[in-house]
Amino acid sequence: xxxxxxxxxxxxxxxxxxxxxxxxxxxxxxxxxxxxxxxxxxxxxxxxxxxxxxxxxxxxxxxxxxxxxxxxxxxxxxxxxxxxxxx
Amino acid sequence: xxxxxxxxxxxxxxxxxxxxxxxxxxxxxxxxxxxxxxxxxxxxxxxxxxxxxxxxxxxxxxxxxxxxxxxxxxxxxxxxxxxxxxxxxxxxxxxxxxxxxxxxxxxxxxxxxxxxxxxxxxxxxxxxxxxxxxxxxxxxxxxxxxxxxxxxxxxxxxxxxxxxxxxxxxxxxxxxxxxxxxxxxxxxxxxxxxxxxxxxxxxxxxxxxxxxxxxxxxxxxxxxxxxxxxxxxxxxxxxxxxxxxxxxxxxxxxxxxxxxxxxxxxxxxxxxxxxxxxxxxxxxxxxxxxxxxxxxxxxxxxxxxxxxxxxxxxxxxxxxxxxxxxxxxxxxxxxxxxxxxxxxxxxxxxxxxxxxxxxxxxxxxxxxxxxxxxxxxxxxxxxxxxxxxxxxxxxxxxxxxxxxxx
Numbered sequence: 001x002x003x004x005x006x007x008x009x010x011x012x013x014x015x016x017x018x019x020x021x022x023x024x025x026x027x028x029x030x031x032x033x034x035x036x037x038x039x040x041x042x043x044x045x046x047x048x049x050x051x052x053x054x055x056x057x058x059x060x061x062x063x064x065x066x067x068x069x070x071x072x073x074x075x076x077x078x079x080x081x082x083x084x085x086x087x
Numbered sequence: 088x089x090x091x092x093x094x095x096x097x098x099x100x101x102x103x104x105x106x107x108x109x110x111x112x113x114x115x116x117x118x119x120x121x122x123x124x125x126x127x128x129x130x131x132x133x134x135x136x137x138x139x140x141x142x143x144x145x146x147x148x149x150x151x152x153x154x155x156x157x158x159x160x161x162x163x164x165x166x167x168x169x170x171x172x173x174x175x176x177x178x179x180x181x182x183x184x185x186x187x188x189x190x191x192x193x194x195x196x197x198x199x200x201x202x203x204x205x206x207x208x209x210x211x212x213x214x215x216x217x218x219x220x221x222x223x224x225x226x227x228x229x230x231x232x233x234x235x236x237x238x239x240x241x242x243x244x245x246x247x248x249x250x251x252x253x254x255x256x257x258x259x260x261x262x263x264x265x266x267x268x269x270x271x272x273x274x275x276x277x278x279x280x281x282x283x284x285x286x287x288x289x290x291x292x293x294x295x296x297x298x299x300x301x302x303x304x305x306x307x308x309x310x311x312x313x314x315x316x317x318x319x320x321x322x323x324x325x326x327x328x329x330x331x332x333x334x335x336x337x338x339x340x341x342x343x344x345x346x347x348x349x350x351x352x353x354x355x356x357x358x359x360x361x362x363x364x365x366x367x368x369x370x371x372x373x374x375x376x377x378x379x380x381x382x383x384x385x386x387x388x389x390x391x392x393x394x395x396x397x398x399x400x401x402x403x404x405x406x407x408x409x410x411x412x413x414x415x416x417x418x419x420x421x422x423x424x425x426x427x428x429x430x431x432x433x434x435x436x437x438x439x440x441x442x443x444x445x446x447x448x449x450x451x452x453x454x455x456x457x458x459x460x461x462x463x464x465x466x467x468x469x470x471x472x473x474x475x476x477x478x479x480x481x482x483x484x485x486x487x488x489x490x491x492x493x
Contacts, residue, residue: 019150036151043218044154050215058214 013048027070091264093341095174095326096433097166101138118303134294136302137280138319138421157196157223160232162322163277170324187242187272188234191252192425197281199223229277251480252276254428258347260327270332276426277322307449308389308415309457319421323429342490346375352483359395364402371487383471386435388479389415390422400457414463418448428478439471
């Protein structure tokens with residue numbers, strides 16, 4: 001999976017689940033301060049990513065370190081390296 | 088005791104958004120019931136008719152406020168917004184802690200409930216459940232969501248009593264204001280049409296099943312050919328306000344709430360009971376200090392079930408005889424269950440304002456066992472000073488509200 005493909009899928013989740021305009025979805029944007037998500041949204045983000053990438057990440061401690069969109073793209077790329085495929 | 092008046096109304100009904108749509112539909116003699124194609128997948132469901140409302144403009148509610156709302160809470164929020172605007176209660180008053188929010192429904196969003204358990208049960212896996220599902224299907228979903236949406240910080244409560252839910256909400260709000268505990272309360276009910284909800288009535292043989300090919304004739308209260316409930320959806324919201332508080336801010340006043348009573352039947356989980364209905368209506372009238380002969384109109388619960396309509400007709404006959412006009416609006420909009428009390432009261436307030444009584448739609452031939460009361464079968468001009476609103480719910484829960492023109 002190419003890097004852009006990951007970015008597109010993750011961005012789709014933000015557009016669909018959190019109604020955030022595509023233009024806002026930049027790597028340097030903080031998902032809390034800039035994009036307005038809160039802790040409840042993170043639960044839904046995890047559920048959406050699980051569905052998109054066919055993974056179980058609910059208890060993955062690395063999620064706690066994600067603060068920007070770039071962090072999220074990198075995290076998903078890492079999952080990809082670990083062998084997951086999008087559904 | 089303080090006096091309580093109605094200063095705002097709002098509705099989402101099977102006729103559309105806003106109280107004006109509800110009134111236009113009823114005054115036009117329309118019926119909002121339709122055949123539910125999408126229910127064909129359900130095995131064993133005999134009733135294929137309902138009166139759905141259309142979800143519109145929900146994105147006008149900010150995502151952060153909307154994310155925890157199922158369809159019924161969105162209906163409630165939109166109806167509440169209309170009621171607040173109608174009352175002209177400002178933000179400072181709404182958020183003062185002196186305004187409450189009491190909204191009832193039979194259950195939380197059945198759509199969210201179904202989605203949640205469909206996701207969990209096949210694999211017994213809860214990891215695919217979003218954070219918001221719970222907030223959409225809890226019993227107090229509408230009350231908490233609407234309170235959050237409007238910033239209401241007074242008493243927030245859900246009255247979950249099936250078809251009596253919104254009338255109990257109004258009665259509870261009435262009591263809170265009478266006792267001086269709140270200056271105003273947003274009261275009402277909300278409900279969703281869903282095959283599992285109609286299915287609950289269906290398994291009890293309480294739904295209409297003979298009119299699937301003629302949906303608009305299916306909901307026929309008091310009629311000889313009635314064969315059961317047709318579910319409807321939507322929300323009715325009413326602002327109750329302490330009289331002096333309303334006068335002080337020069338608010339528009341629809342009517343005064345002068346009496347209320349709620350009681351249990353105590354002898355059967357689903358069967359209506361005329362004796363309990365009589366007690367409930369009499370106690371509400373006593374509470375209001377009003378004699379039966381002074382009542383000008385009764386908005387009946389009458390859901391078009393075989394048994395319930397008879398019990399209500401007998402109860403009304405016992406107290407009022409044939410002297411007081413009676414109609415049910417369920418022929419127009421089906422039975423909006425927990426929302427019915429508020430929606431039908433809003434329509435009744437319009438009757439009071441316009442001096443006209445809306446008839447029972449589809450009442451072609453009064454069932455012999457429902458005779459002996461003054462059925463309204465055509466639009467009838469009448470000055471309504473005092474009206475009675477009935478709601479009689481599954482579980483033997485009865486509620487009656489009395490309103491007076493002011």
